Amino acid sequence: MASGQTPIVIGWSYRALADRDAEAAKGGPPIQVVIPASGRLGEIYAQAISAFAPHPNAAKLWEEYLFSDIGENLWLSGYCFTTRYTDLKARGAIDAATAAKLPDTAGTEFPTADQLAAARTLISGQWKAVVGVTIQ
Numbered sequence: 225m226a227s228g229q230t231p232i233v234i235g236w237s238y239r240a241l242a243d244r245d246a247e248a249a250k251g252g253p254p255i256q257v258v259i260p261a262s263g264r265l266g267e268i269y270a271q272a273i274s275a276f277a278p279h280p281n282a283a284k285l286w287e288e289y290l291f292s293d294i295g296e297n298l299w300l301s302g303y304c305f306t307t308r309y310t311d312l313k314a315r316g317a318i319d320a321a322t323a324a325k326l327p328d329t330a331g332t333e334f335p336t337a338d339q340l341a342a343a344r345t346l347i348s349g350q351w352k353a354v355v356g357v358t359i360q
Contacts, residue, residue: 226252238303264332
């Protein structure tokens, strides 16, 4: 993208905004990130502790840190909206500089598992005909 060979990239907003910031920090070309006013799609990521973790209590402490106000603000500083965002915002617990740079996410829709499965089937079934390569 920074080389100009790929002028348009469609991806998650948190990645695009972080890439923009990284390019700016190293003196790269300016990157404009456009978040559509409609058709906003969200996805949920999950955290887990392995049943075979060598130090499960250390893993539990790490999870507690990630979901503490400090940890949540770290996620937000990377443009990742968290499960506790509404609570943090209501309590005024979001760092002001971080809050000022977050994009508007109003109207974001989260697909159901059934919708994701149907999309996966549709995309993998038509990929070769549309794109010209086989998905393994």
